[in-house]
Amino acid sequence: MAYHRRIIDETLDELLPDLAAVALEGAKGVGKTATAGQRATTVLSLDDPAQRQVLAANLDLVTQVPPPVLIDEWQLEPAVWDRVRRAVDDGPTGGRFLLTGSAGAGADARIHSGAGRIVSLTMRPLAFSERAIEAPSVSLRALLAGGEPPVAGASNLRLSDYVEEILRSGFPGIRNLPERARRAQLDGYLARIVERDLPDNGVVVRRPAALRAWLAAYGAATATDATYTAILDAATAGEPDKPVRQTVVGYREHLQRLFVLDPVPAWEPVFAPLQRLTRTPKHHLVDPALAARLVGIDASGLLRGDAGSVVPATGTWLGALFESLVTQSVRTYAEAAEARVGHLRTKNTDREIDLIVERGDGAVLAIEVKLAGTVDDRDVRHLNWLRDRIGDRVADRVVITTGEFAYRRRDGVAVVPLALLGP
Known part of the structure; x- marks a missing residue:
């Protein structure tokens, strides 16, 4: 090939x-x-x-x-x-x-x-621009440079296309297989983690079913900062014999070393004016297709709005998986631009921004993710709050959508379909 x-x-x-x-x-x-x-x-x-x-x-x-x-x-x-x-x-x-x-x-x-x-x-699975579905027209590097560069372009992709991309995965050797073979390969990938990769690295998995249940609960918590206690409780609901905390912590650490878990850390600014920020990471698997397979949901279930979520969270679970798909790409683009990625949430949860891309000099690109084609004032309120708090340190503000057009709102916020965002 x-x-x-x-x-x-x-x-x-x-x-x-x-x-x-x-x-x-x-x-x-x-x-x-x-x-x-x-x-x-x-x-x-x-x-x-x-x-x-x-x-x-x-x-x-x-x-x-x-x-x-x-x-x-x-x-x-x-x-x-x-x-x-x-x-x-x-x-x-x-x-x-x-x-x-x-x-x-x-x-x-x-x-x-x-x-x-x-x-x-x-190295992560294929970013969206690497999948060669549509040519990106908006550069993350240019947005991060500041100056509110022009934003334009049109995408032919719709919500169902993004659902398909979530389920196809970004693994080059899996995504182009026929649907049934793809599901089998993703299931085999997950089985290998439990049955071979962890044992090969010296981890004794005494209860494979319990580890698989914990992975499913972690996948269900995608794009949330649910506590690890909540994830464990969701994985063992109704079971009196729960794995001890130390065992679960060991699994988690090794899964992260194997890059199966890919959490986004909380953003800790290099400057001081923002207070009361949480330090809890947001949960992500290396690919949202793995989360979908672990929970056992297909395209029709996602489009119907089936909950799928073991750990309660705001919004739909499809929205969480779309955020994970966006995060996968943004992290690849950001690393190419020598920038780091975090998320922002205040401890009282009154302010939250899905992704913060920070340059080495402390300037940031603030990104919200929305599972819709339209953006209103409510969707940008936290982006504008951050600009009001730290001023010129915000290089740009962006909402990434499933919509058709890339453009700038009158308040300067860029609206960009995921398919049009590139490095």
């Missing part, structure tokens, strides 16, 4: 000539190997038992083969990380190593040990 460039390719084009080693981290199936392979002269695949055995017997092999060297699934032979780090210390020539994998037990310490030598980049 022909390779289709990803947004992270531009980052790699810029960084790799000057950096000796780059690690592409992310959940399984997001396309790390295909992207890294475009730049490799030598590929060492550690999920191949023969290659893994050879490398384990001779770690120096990584310095003896022609560079750039791609070491795929490096976490299966953890000592290779330290060998690459030492090789970078010995000769920091750019473009020598690419490592791909999903960090597992103990990997945090290794990644920390490589700080300054091995640069880690996170």
Whole structure:
């Protein structure tokens, strides 16, 4: 199959000539190997038992083969990380190593040990613009730069199309399968997490059904900041024998290391004028299609407005999944622009903004997500509140919708259909 460039390719084009080693981290199936392979002269695949055995017997092999060297699934032979780090210390020539994998037990310490030598980049499932459905006409980077750039364009997508994209997923190897095969692959992906990936990383899963129930409850809490106690209670409703808190915390930490959980942290501004902000993250799985499969809902159920939500939240669950779809793309675009993403909520919940994209200098792009094609004054009130509070630090204000047109309101807020937003 022909390779289709990803947004992270531009980052790699810029960084790799000057950096000796780059690690592409992310959940399984997001396309790390295909992207890294475009730049490799030598590929060492550690999920191949023969290659893994050879490398384990001779770690120096990584310095003896022609560079750039791609070491795929490096976490299966953890000592290779330290060998690459030492090789970078010995000769920091750019473009020598690419490592791909999903960090597992103990990997945090290794990644920390490589700080300054091995640069880690996170890769996620396909952002909306990478799906080649429509050409984006509005750049997140331009919005983040400030100055309220012109916003225009028209989209042919409607709500049902976005529902289809939620269910198809952003996993390149899954999304184009026939519908039944796609569902089977997503189910298999979830089963592998419980039955193989966690045990392979040293996690003993004594009650797989209980872990699966907790994952379903977490998926149902998508785009909320529900407490972990509420999620556990939802997962074990009516069961007297609940997993102990320490067990659940362990599962959660490992699932996050494997990039299966991808929560959005609460925004903590680098300046002081905003007080009483919550520090609770918003819950997201790496792809909203996984949440839909865990809860067991299809397109007709989402369009009917079936609750689906195990953890109560405002709005519809389809709205939460759409917000997760938007978040998946915004995080990819923001990372390409060297910006970080958080969410804003005051402790008394009277103010909330779905996504805050912050530049290194503290300027922010404030984003609300709306599952509708129209926007009224009520939808932008929190965006305008933030501008009133911090003034010019707000580079721009945006509402992302399922509508047809991209435009600016009279108050300057940009209204952009998701399909028209790009990096």
